[in-house]
Amino acid sequence: MKAKAEAAVESFLAMLAAQRGAAANTLSAYRRDLTGAADLIGPLAEATRADVTRLGEAWIDLAPSSLARKSSALRQFYGFLVDEGIRADDPSPALPRPRIRRPLPRLLGHEEVASLFHTAEEDAAGGTPEGLRLLAFLELLYGSGLRATELVSLPLASVPRDAPFLTIVGKGGVQRMVPISARAARALAAWLVVRGKGGRFVFPSPRGGHLSRVRLFQLLRDLALRAGLDPEKVSPHVLRHAFATHLLEGGADLRVLQTLLGHADIATTQIYTHVDSARLVTLVNQRHPLARG
Template identity: 60%
Template sequence: MNESDRALVDRFCDMMAAEVGASRNTLLAYRSDFEAAAAALGSIEKAGPKELERLGEAWADLAPSTVARRSSALRRLFGFLMDEGYRPDDPSAALPKPALRRPLPKVLDTHEVEAMFAEVEGRAQSGQPIALRNLALLELLYGSGLRATELVSLPRRAVRQGQPFLMLRGKGDKERLVPVSERAAGAVAEWLKHVPVDSIWLFPSGKKHLSRVRLFQLVRDMAALAGIAPDRVSPHVLRHAFATHLLAGGADLRVLQALLGHADIATTQIYTHVDAARLVELVNARHPLADQPR
């Protein structure tokens, strides 16, 4: 990247940090995409529609999601440069527009989730601290739809008896209310009896809290105990199950968006496709005419 482009990128990143609150990692990702674009264009500052059209060929071997991300970054940069008077036009209409197909998330059906709970609850009846902790983890993952990082980093007093929700600071440093069922609150209360009183975490591990990697391992172990293939289950799969089963039960899409903490409802709409896909599968498998020859 030449010095002129670097200076413009610096101004753009300063704006993103000050006005949008972009994190360090986000800014590094932007810089990486701009470096790649500059290598293909020669100069971002002087690039016009013809140069941008050639990016499609230069990036032909890249994944569509990578091309889409780089195009999005350049589109935002060119808009900034025109708004601030650094260039007279915005050529971003010529950027590649790869067709993206969002993959459907893995989902467990209700019977599989019930099997996991039956196994974990049975072990928790022993009163063993590890078993009580695992039940509390499972209740909050499936019952509240928490992300893995949100769950393991919960403060010790995050879940309070008689309070049907907790205030959570999640992805993007945004706060949201998360529902806590009576079952989950009860499981957490039993686990709290074994949490050191001086711990600042609900799920402590050494001097810190339980790690995301360890949570991933625990969830897979729970699945295996219930006779479910471990590679089908993860903390995020349980979050997907929370969303899909709520939607199937009649939950409003906007409510689901708020519960999951999605900034864009388009992200939440993926669950409508999941539900539709399951309905098609059900019709093909169970309809009386499904096996009849034409």
Template identity: 70%
Template structure:
């Protein structure tokens, strides 16, 4: 990659606190663009316009993501004085709607937890860890990255809250329910003694459980519970947490705080509920709902 692109990535890490996964995504998108059209700090506008053809086979969401990365780079390049123009107007701008996350119903959640609880009956450490993981995913709505990186110091002592460091280094307090507290307590009782690890869910090497391993564990559990593994993931459990809280009457602003969303529009998409339930809510709760219509 060019020196300018590396400088941009360094800025994202230092000034914006971008997570490793975010940096990796920017590196892929910017690196791919450089392979196609050359050094982004010096490339001509016509070459930038040619990316539309280069990206023709990609989904609209992928094109939008790549274009966003380049727009940010070009803005940075102008601020640094490397470019006197901003060619981002030549980038393709597809219109795409964010897909709604997959949704698990209450019966599916119950089946998943019943299987996890059965697995943990013998108090085998891996099974107890599995139960603690899904309790925190569904009970507190944590992101996969936040969950696996939880330090031991995050385990609640005086108050049932976790202090979570989320995207961009932002911190938030997340309540932990009684079930999750019990599951975490069971895990702490059987957690392997690894003095070198400061993480709640350590790996053998002293680091923390990986996101990939978490995904594998959740999908394997789904299969044992009779669910389609393709429909179940840590992200789906986070979405179920938000959706089911909303169904129970939680305020959207509260959900925004719990989920760690900077923009409430993200929460509105994340906590989508079906139209029929909304219609029923209006019919039962609106002040005019119980008044008879005049002839």
């Protein structure tokens, strides 16, 4: 029984890796949650609804986020068993369903973003490598919505000579094409002129390899301070949020935004819809057939 259950878990993890491109850390997290559940109720592939109900009782003291993660892992596992014909029934409805309010992203307004760019452009006007690099950072974070890790680890090979796209390898090793604006391309080209030779990364570190996420964070905080903004309000992720929010305000389709951000699940992208409620109300009032009546 135990061997069969373990084989089912391994098959499920193999599916996550092959079909969804799950990263090693993600697979390790799923393995821990599934193994922990099996320790409580026995072989998961043979568990009944009564067994699964006992999990809710054992997890009663967990934080809502931890409970939601463990329940999600079990639901996906049992869905996989049913799809593969390993078992005919799905006991996962007996799992608890905690309600978690997802935190809204911190936002930057258009004027705040303009202040950041004004200060960065003044720095870049001096022609120093530091100033040109900082402007390239800002253009790619706000102009293309890159994650901090995607930005600092950007290989030189991903920067095309003529096409207005970057080839990005995001979470789980999933590759996507990200468009860059003409102004971002100019900022990037100016940085590459002064970057120097050697290394395989667009933003190399003096100690070898690429610039760290921590250093990027520090540079942006310093820029915010000089731009007259609260440094606590500015980070690479906040600029990525601003990219998404302002695109949505401008009329971007949510599915297009999902592709640009590299989200595997549209539900992750839907968090941005809260910022655009006024535009959505206007859209309904103007475009719905009854509104025209």
